[in-house]
Amino acid sequence: MNLDLLIVLGLLLGAVTLFVLNKPRMDVVALLVIVALPMTGVLDIQQTLAGFSDPSVVLIAALFVIGDGLVRTGIAYRLGDWLVARAGSSETRLxxxxxLSAAGLGSVMSSTGVVAIFIPIALGVAARLKIAPARLMMPLAFAGLISGMLTLVATPPNLVVNSELLRAGLEGFGFFSLTPIGLAVLVLGIGYMLLTRSWLARSGIDADAAPPRLTLSDLAAAYRLNERERRLKVRADSPLARQALNELELRRQYGINVIGVERQRKFRTLLLMATGNTLLEPGDVLLVDLASPTIGLLGVYQQLGLEPMPLATSYFSLHAHELGLAEVALPPESTLPGKTILELGVRSQHKLNVVGLRRHGVALEGVLVDEKLKPSDMLLVAGNWKNIHRLQGLSRDFLVLSLPAEVDEVAPTARKAPYALLSLAVMVGLMVSGLVPNVMAALIGCLLMGAFRCIDLASAYRAIHWPTLILIVGMLPFAHALQQTGGIDLAVKGLVAVLGGAGPYAMLASLFIVTALIGLFISNTATAVLMAPVAIATAQQLGTSPYPFAMIVALAASAAFMTPVSSPVNTLVLGPGQYRFGDFVKVGVPFTLLVMIVSVFLVPLIFPL
Structure with missing residues (x-):
């Protein structure tokens, strides 16, 4: 063991110690490594900074942009809506x-990309169901890693091992050779996370964190809006049909405030924000706020030709991506106190509807259009999120106080959703086909997102999570340093010398453990490059089939569950889940041992020794 190797191992131990202590931040530790390595003389500046041009780093940055494009076009939230609809209120089903969704998609594209795409989806679903993000982020990361065990093209280490078989003059693995084992590990992973999620229940709770933001439901409850929401269909014989809202005076005469209109088209339902010029059509479903919950009992519906429609939940929740609420105060310099709500012209001038009024903390009831405002009054307005944001600029007369958390889920380029899907499909198709490297496929996807205006440059740069990239860049030089100083070769040769005479099952387990441990410090692709020839040579020395040994290396290279820096997939969820280093150790180490047991048992059954 030479001096250079001792220096590298010392730096590696110091970095891991700081990771465990979680002080300073992990990206700061990575920067310290970048500064320290050239000063030791083991690596030069170019070798140390080579991570900034590493394809995997560029790939991850591009996938952040792709993921944000899916968010901005609303696709991520639609998938989240689908998950919520299928899961209901069951966290287990969710x-x-x-x-299953993450593992299935990850079997045909980069697991890092899949996790990057699913993070905003999972965070949005967690917020809506009031689940701690920590209970979903690690299961998501584990599913992404397990996806690498499902198909031959799911992750580069599989292809590395397959290439080593071909180089040795043997037949390679088939596309689905890993699938039976991967499916067993996926079932095991789902069961394991269902049992251990309680270990993560408090991982995402920070004592210094800001209090939870108001939601649409909170604002609606504060103004007693839930009691007055209705969906009313305009019948064909309704006297309201083909008339504009400002001509009907529904608010003043009947206490019916129309917030929005659901209008059926051939393939979808349009949501129109109600303004004075909105022309009602037969078949329209009106989203209304009643002055009193008992209006429907007075025969008003029959008189106006309206038919009550089911409303299982608040229509603000159903249309949260388009229809919003905001609490508005009147600043001291406002000229509005003394005017009635109708005189404000909120609907005609700002295309918003006043749906609530609180005075001294009490929500007023009844027809509010003729109510004169007082300086301390608080208004609740409803309408398109774009118009709500525009109201924020009118600081003299209106002061927007409370925007609910759902404002983060607004899709500013929702109309570009088909183009975002096309861009994603092109990227996935290029990755699956292998026509271009994965990083090129991701960059092509980014360019398509930009060309179709799914995302702009400013949003693209904001979408990239720079601390994650710095952490990865800072750890990559260790792989070069360990190879250059002979550390990896020394460890591998020692393993073969000690365990070469053991039985095949013991050797399979040993190969799994060594591969998984090496993968803690270098990329899983580099680990596969080092361990695949060792596995095949070991099998030949023992006089057994090389396929189970090669397969065990491929599986172990994807079993990077033990630390947040053992895989970019884990690093991605570190921030959103607010995990500490020890959280991954506590959950990941036992699961890695379970995966090893299952792999050592199943691999010889499918690939006989």
Missing amino acids: LILLM
């Missing part, structure tokens, strides 16, 4: 669907 976790199962999330892991």
